[in-house]
Amino acid sequence: MANKNMKHPQNVAGKFxxxxxxxxxxxxxxxxxxCYSMAPDHFQSDDMGAxxxxxxxxxxxxxxxxxxAMESCPVSSIGDDGE
Ligand code: SF4
Structure with a gap:
């Protein structure tokens, strides 16, 4: 499970x-x-590659x-319950 209490600060607001x-x-x-290789229109990397x-x-x-992309994340870091 992703942790919606610890979202990356650069996420845009919304579900994912x-x-x-x-x-x-x-x-x-x-x-x-x-994720940012599979869906580059939606996922990007920060300066550290996160x-x-x-x-x-x-x-x-x-x-x-x-x-x-969410289902392909090897550590289940992506969530879709962010709203
Ligand atoms: S660990 Fe998950 S969220 Fe991070 S780059 Fe890989 S697929 Fe994306």
């Missing part, structure tokens, strides 16, 4: 979010690059791309 790398529960981003949501999905295909 990335968990901050400093999260102590083990769900923090490990900067693997999967991911944040740069654009929330609107269209169905955008939502599907974000969901696929």
């Amino acid at each position: 979010y990335c968990t901050d790398a400093n999260d102590m529960s083990g769900q923090g981003c490990i900067s693997c690059g999967v 991911a944040f949501v740069a654009k929330q999905p609107v269209a169905d295909e955008e939502k599907a791309a974000c969901k696929e």
Whole structure:
């Protein structure tokens, strides 16, 4: 489970979010690059390589791309319950 109490500070507001790398529960981003390689329109990396949501999905295909990235995160750092 992602941790919506420890969101990356650069996430845009909305449903999808990335968990901050400093999260102590083990769900923090490990900067693997999967999400921002899979869905670069929605996920970007900060200066340290950690991911944040740069654009929330609107269209169905955008939502599907974000969901696929979320399900591909190896440490379950991405959540979709951010609202
Ligand atoms: S897939 Fe997960 S661990 Fe990898 S960069 Fe994205 S949020 Fe971080």
